[in-house]
Amino acid sequence: MSFDTDESDYDNFDDDNSSIKKPPLPDNCQDEVQGIDYISACFMNRYNACPVFYRDSLDNACQEAFKSTIIKERRPVLLYIHHDWSTYTNVFCSNIFCSETLIEYLLDNYIVWPWDITYESNRNKLIQIWEKLSPAGPLENYSLEQYPLLIGIMRKSSKESPWLSSSEYEWKSLLTRDRLTRTQEAVTRETLKQELETFNKECHDHEETLSFDFSARSGLCSKVMLEIVQYLSLNDIVNAFSSSILPLLYENETKVHISQTNTTFFNMVLWKIRPEQIVSLRLNPSLLFPEIPSFMLHSFSNLISLTLVNPMHAGEINKYAFYFPKLICLSLYYDNEADFLEIRSILSQIREPIKRFEIHCAGAFCTHYNGYELYQSSLQDWNVEYFLIEIGPLLLPSMSQCIQGCKSCFLATTLKFMNTMINIRHVRLITDKCNLDQFLVWNEWKTSTSNCKKLKTITVETWTHTSSGERYVEKAIEFYTCPQNHQTITD
Numbered sequence: 001m002s003f004d005t006d007e008s009d010y011d012n013f014d015d016d017n018s019s020i021k022k023p024p025l026p027d028n029c030q031d032e033v034q035g036i037d038y039i040s041a042c043f044m045n046r047y048n049a050c051p052v053f054y055r056d057s058l059d060n061a062c063q064e065a066f067k068s069t070i071i072k073e074r075r076p077v078l079l080y081i082h083h084d085w086s087t088y089t090n091v092f093c094s095n096i097f098c099s100e101t102l103i104e105y106l107l108d109n110y111i112v113w114p115w116d117i118t119y120e121s122n123r124n125k126l127i128q129i130w131e132k133l134s135p136a137g138p139l140e141n142y143s144l145e146q147y148p149l150l151i152g153i154m155r156k157s158s159k160e161s162p163w164l165s166s167s168e169y170e171w172k173s174l175l176t177r178d179r180l181t182r183t184q185e186a187v188t189r190e191t192l193k194q195e196l197e198t199f200n201k202e203c204h205d206h207e208e209t210l211s212f213d214f215s216a217r218s219g220l221c222s223k224v225m226l227e228i229v230q231y232l233s234l235n236d237i238v239n240a241f242s243s244s245i246l247p248l249l250y251e252n253e254t255k256v257h258i259s260q261t262n263t264t265f266f267n268m269v270l271w272k273i274r275p276e277q278i279v280s281l282r283l284n285p286s287l288l289f290p291e292i293p294s295f296m297l298h299s300f301s302n303l304i305s306l307t308l309v310n311p312m313h314a315g316e317i318n319k320y321a322f323y324f325p326k327l328i329c330l331s332l333y334y335d336n337e338a339d340f341l342e343i344r345s346i347l348s349q350i351r352e353p354i355k356r357f358e359i360h361c362a363g364a365f366c367t368h369y370n371g372y373e374l375y376q377s378s379l380q381d382w383n384v385e386y387f388l389i390e391i392g393p394l395l396l397p398s399m400s401q402c403i404q405g406c407k408s409c410f411l412a413t414t415l416k417f418m419n420t421m422i423n424i425r426h427v428r429l430i431t432d433k434c435n436l437d438q439f440l441v442w443n444e445w446k447t448s449t450s451n452c453k454k455l456k457t458i459t460v461e462t463w464t465h466t467s468s469g470e471r472y473v474e475k476a477i478e479f480y481t482c483p484q485n486h487q488t489i490t491d
Contacts, residue, residue: 022042023084023116023118023119024038024039024042024043024082024084024116024118025038025039025115025116025118025119025122026038026119027119027121027122028119028121028122028125029121029122029125030125032056032057032058032129033055033056033057035115035116035122036053036054036055036056036113036114037055038116039053039082039114039115039116040053043093043098046090046093046094047093047094047098048098049098049099049100049103050098050103051080051097051098051102051103051106051107051112051114052103052106052107052112053112053113053114054111054112054113057129058077058079058113058115058129058130058132058133059129059132059133061077061111061113062077062133062153062168062169064111065077065111065153066155066207071204071207071208072204074203074204074207075109075110075111075200075203076109076110076111076152076153076154076199076200076203077110077111077112077113077152077153077154078106078110078111078112078113078150078151078152078153078174078196079113079114079115079149079150079151079152079153079171080097080112080113080114080115080148080149080150080151081114081115081117081126081147081148081149081150081151082114082115082116082117082118082147082148083116083117083118083144083147083148084116084118085118085144086144086145086146086147086148086177087145088145088147088148088177088178089147089148091178092148092178092187093148095189096187096188096189096192097148099189101189101193102189102192102193105193105196106196109196109197109200110196110200115129117147133153133168133169134169134170134171142176145177146176146177147177148175148177149173149175149176150173150174150175151171151172151173151174152171152172152173152174152196152199152203153169153170153171154169154170154171154172154199154202154203154206154207155168155169155170155203155206155207156168156169156170156206172199174195174196174199175187175192175195180192180195182195182198183195222248222252225248226248226249226252226254229245229249229254229256230254233256233257233258233259233282234256234257234258234259234269234278235258235259235265237249237256246269246272246273247272249273249277250272250273250274250277253274253277254277255277255278255279255302256273256277256278256279256280257278257279257280257281257282257305258278258280258281258282259281259282259307266296270296270299275299275300275301276300276301276302277302278300278302278303279302279303279304279305280303280304280305280306280307280329281300281303281305281306281307282307282309283306283307283308283309284308284309284310297320297323297324298323300323300324301325301326302326303323303324303326303327304324304326304327304328304329305327305328305329305330305331305356306320306324306327306329306330306331307330307331307332307333308320308330308331308332308333309333309335310333310334310335311332311346327353327354328353328354328355328356329354329355329356329357329358330354330356330357330358331357331358331359331360332346332358332359332360333360333361334359334360334361334362335362336361336362336363337361337362337363338359338361338363340413340417343359343417344417344420353383354383354384355383355384355385355386356384356385356386356387356388357384357386357387357388357421358387358388358389358390359388359389359390360389360390360392361390361391361392362391362392363391363392383423384421384423384424385423385424385425385426385454386424386425386426386427386428387418387421387424387426387427387428388427388428388429388430389414389428389429389430390429390430390431391410391429391430391431391432392432411439414429415445418452419451419452420451421452422451422452422453422454423454424452424454424455425454425455425456425457426455426456426457426458426459427455427457427458427459428458428459428461429458429459429460429461430461430462430463431460431461431462431463432462432463433462433463436460436462439460445458
């Protein structure tokens with residue numbers, strides 16, 4: 001017998017105190033609220049302390065436990081089943097269940113609902129109460145000496161549709177007699193508290209699962225859920241649905257994009273999905289090293305797309321080319337103006353089979369002061385077929401700001417830059433409307449892309465702002481070229 005006590009504790013219950021010999025519930029108690037009050041009064045009289053019991057039906061206790069829209073505020077239900085004739089019951093209540101340590105912990109972390117089954121009528125009442133929650137009850141196959149019982153109740157997080165489930169809740173035995181059910185350890189205040197903490201965490205994990213479980217809430221199947229996550233980064237998926245969705249991604253080998261430079265996030269992800277599932281990364285090199293170990297990046301053997309924010313120099317790009325041998329898409333993001341001389345230097349260092357190249361920047365510097373250095377050779381080793389450049393709201397260099405006095409300085413720079421990519425097939429340019437005129441000088445397009453024999457389409461788009469401040473891309477003009485005679489059709 002192990003309740004962290006000695007035989008003298010049992011002497012406390014050998015006197016003639018009628019409140020001890022009389023069960024907490026009177027025979028045939030049919031009112032649940034009145035029954036809770038009886039038990040609370042009995043415990044206070046016997047043990048001078050009592051956990052805070054929920055004064056309503058067990059069904060309402062479960063609804064109260066999980067009704068909050070904030071996951072952290074939801075709590076499991078702890079069902080305590082009392083039998084006065086069991087040798088272990090009074091010792092458990094006196095030394096553990098009604099101790100200050102357990103009372104305080106339960107108050108913050110559980111909704112506690114008790115019932116006494118000393119009388120057969122009250123046992124039958126509990127069976128009746130329980131049938132409202134689940135067809136399988138916790139009272140089956142328990143003999144007198146296996147009491148007291150502690151039953152943890154939480155909501156189901158199964159993948160089956162709610163209309164196929166026989167109950168919204170599932171239960172787990174935490175304590176039988178003087179032993180923890182899961183570990184079979186002897187129960188003490190410390191071991192019971194640890195077991196309660198374990199179940200509480202499991203319950204919380206289930207609630208996080210239910211928070212994103214579209215199947216449970218809307219009937220969507222896993223196939224549809226996997227379709228949805230294809231349009232989100234892994235960061236957005238975890239933020240929206242919690243990390244509990246990761247096993248589903250792992251099981252289906254879903255390819256994912258990560259937009260994060262935090263080591264903690266990487267460590268969490270790599271524990272729950274395969275590194276080979278990561279096919280796209282968005283990183284800030286200035287924040288990355290040495291935070292992210294090189295072996296971690298090297299494990300992303302299937303990475304095909306890389307976005308770098310504010311890359312400092314060409315050497316940084318070479319690091320990633322070494323880590324990601326399958327890279328076919330490279331995107332560079334600049335918070336401020338982009339320097340095409342530096343970009344040209346970066347590209348000349350790369351010998352990977354890049355097929356898609358993107359530049360996103362707030363604006364651009366005039367580079368005509370050193371045009372020879374920028375355009376002296378073509379990127380013949382490059383396989384770029386798709387080139388995108390997006391310019392933010394900053395005004396592009398005007399004719400007066402250009403060294404050579406070009407009317408469309410940035411367009412001239414961009415086209416000469418494109419002309420070095422001899423394998424390019426499709427070009428897409430996105431700009432604010434204030435800069436649109438610089439992109440509509442057709443003579444520039446015609447004369448500056450003569451070296452791009454494989455070029456098929458050039459699309460110019462603008463950011464259009466709605467009344468609510470949102471913006472979307474709107475096509476301004478599209479050019480189609482014919483490789484055979486290099487004629488152009490304007491749409």
